[in-house]
Structures are given as C-alpha cells and as structure tokens.
Amino acid sequence: MAVIDEVRIHIKASHTISLNLASDLMEIQIFTGTGGFLGKIRDLLFAKWNEGDLPTAPGLHENLVFVPNPVKIWHSGRMVDADVFAHLTVGQLRYAGEVEDPEAELPDLAAAWRKLAPDEAFEAEITFNGVQSY
Numbered sequence: 001m002a003v004i005d006e007v008r009i010h011i012k013a014s015h016t017i018s019l020n021l022a023s024d025l026m027e028i029q030i031f032t033g034t035g036g037f038l039g040k041i042r043d044l045l046f047a048k049w050n051e052g053d054l055p056t057a058p059g060l061h062e063n064l065v066f067v068p069n070p071v072k073i074w075h076s077g078r079m080v081d082a083d084v085f086a087h088l089t090v091g092q093l094r095y096a097g098e099v100e101d102p103e104a105e106l107p108d109l110a111a112a113w114r115k116l117a118p119d120e121a122f123e124a125e126i127t128f129n130g131v132q133s134y
Contacts, residue, residue, distance in 0.1 A: 001109065002056035003132045004049065006089035009041060010063070011073065014081035029074040030067055030084065038067060045086055046134040055090065056131055062087045093132065096122050 009025040011017075019025070026042035038044060048054050048066045055061040062085075069083040097113030099106070106128065107113070116122055 001093045001095070001130050001132050002058070003091045003093055004088055004134070005091040007045065008087040010085040010087060012083040012085075013073070013075075017075050017080060019075075031072040031074065031079065032068070033070060033072065033081075035072065035079065038071065041084065049131060050133045052131065054086075054088065056129070058090050058092045060087065060089050064088060092118070094118075094120075094122070096124070099126070 007026070009028075011025070011028075026040065026045070028041050030038045030041060030044060032038060039047075045054075045066050054064055054066065064086045066086055067084050069085075071082060071084060072079040073082045073084070074080075093110075094116040095109040095113035096116055097107070097109070
C-alpha cells in the first residue's frame with residue numbers, strides 16, 4: 001500500500017510573498033484564474049492522491065501538478081497569481097495474509113493481516129496494490 005511520507009509545496013508567485021514559518025501551506029486557499037474557489041491545498045492534493053492521480057511508486061516525485069495551473073492563491077488579504085506544485089516522498093506499507101473468499105471484499109489489511117518489515121522477503125501468490133487514503 002502506497003503512503004505519503006512527506007509533502008512539500010512549491011509556490012511560484014507572480015510577485016514576492018512572505019510566509020510565516022509557522023503557517024501551514026496546506027491550508028492556503030486556491031482559486032481559478034477567474035476567481036472561482038477550488039479548495040485548500042490539502043484537500044485538493046489529497047483528493048488527487050485518493051483518486052489515484054498521483055504517482056504511487058516509492059521514492060521522491062517532484063513538481064507534481066495537482067491543480068489547473070496557473071491559479072490564484074489567497075494570501076495576506078489579496079489574490080496572487082501563482083503556479084502550485086507538490087513534491088511527494090512516497091513510502092510503502094506491505095501486509096501478508098490470506099483471502100478466504102475471493103468474492104468478498106478485502107479485509108482491513110492493517111487489522112487483519114501481518115505487517116511486513118520494509119526489507120522482509122515474502123512470496124505471494126496474489127499481490128494487491130493500493131493507496132492509503134487521506
């Protein structure tokens with residue numbers, strides 16, 4: 001199961017903006033070029049992840065487009081033209097177990113199956129891939 005280990009947000013703005021180090025970039029509001037509200041960075045990014053529209057292979061994936069750039073961001077009481085990208089470090093959780101009834105839904109893997117160590121070898125007859133949703 002692919003998981004997001006780290007998220008970094010990259011904003012290329014039309015002019016210099018200063019951000020408080022304590023501010024959460026994931027909470028910045030994103031708007032279309034015409035001012036229509038799209039959502040917060042966190043919601044938009046995780047929606048793309050949950051839909052399977054972002055890379056799930058383990059490793060660093062840079063400059064991922066998850067909004068229809070160019071966009072506007074709401075910052076310091078005004079709209080600022082910007083391009084917004086994400087840099088994701090994707091990890092992997094692996095579980096081993098048995099599927100008793102192939103017609104049934106998969107069990108809650110974390111609760112029902114044994115979690116494998118990252119370097120643990122395991123021979124599987126069937127492999128399921130998925131993402132941990134956020």
